[in-house]
Amino acid sequence: SAVISQKPSRDICQRGTSLTIQCQVDSQVTMMFWYRQQPGQSLTLIATANQGSEATYESGFVIDKFPISRPNLTFSTLTVSNMSPEDSSIYLCSVEGAPYEQYFGPGTRLTVT
Amino acid sequence: KNEVEQSPQNLTAQEGEFITINCSYSVGISALHWLQQHPGGGIVSLFMLSSGKKKHGRLIATINIQEKHSSLHITASHPRDSAVYICAVRIIQGAQKLVFGQGTRLTINP
Numbered sequence: 001s002a003v004i005s006q007k008p009s010r011d012i013c014q015r016g017t018s019l020t021i022q023c024q025v026d027s028q029v030t031m032m033f034w035y036r037q038q039p040g041q042s043l044t045l046i047a048t049a050n051q052g053s054e055a056t057y058e059s060g061f062v063i064d065k066f067p068i069s070r071p072n073l074t075f076s077t078l079t080v081s082n083m084s085p086e087d088s089s090i091y092l093c094s095v096e097g098a099p100y101e102q103y104f105g106p107g108t109r110l111t112v113t
Numbered sequence: 114k115n116e117v118e119q120s121p122q123n124l125t126a127q128e129g130e131f132i133t134i135n136c137s138y139s140v141g142i143s144a145l146h147w148l149q150q151h152p153g154g155g156i157v158s159l160f161m162l163s164s165g166k167k168k169h170g171r172l173i174a175t176i177n178i179q180e181k182h183s184s185l186h187i188t189a190s191h192p193r194d195s196a197v198y199i200c201a202v203r204i205i206q207g208a209q210k211l212v213f214g215q216g217t218r219l220t221i222n223p
Binding site: 031033037041042043044045048090092094096099100101102103104105106107109 | 143144146148153154155156157158161163199201203209210211213214215216
């Protein structure tokens, strides 16, 4: 199993600013996933982060808006840049164990005013 | 059409009732997950299925690969079961990613 922590758990930010969300896993994992959950919606994959390589972004998400770092096998950050109220969402990181088990962080609830 | 469809979207029941949530998918999958999300936002994986049936306490999950359909059942429902239940499939093609259903909001009244 894997235990995932995220920081911050919630934040209220002003439009035009940026927020960096941290995701820490208690074991080494190859891939980490970042999701966005807009109010009343299900989860949408933003990007997949592999250690030592560029993140792979899904359609509709770009690196300039959501830069991701993955410095080692237990840690990743997602930055939400130049925020607007439309970025108000829950942001979750997750990892996949073997075989195919999914583990999710507690989420970061972001409100942009 | 979404690749993963859940029904119903909302379900309200009385404590003790038998609950069924359905999930249909249209893509080839390597696994199907049932997830539970409480109001605080955290997500817990309830089941991971690739075939057959699994049971954990009052929860039962089944999958029919040929019909591309899965069900989550809750027996003797309790108000603490109130949550959003999400079906997610791990697609075979391409990257190892999950595709999520829209979720079913379940409310169990005492």
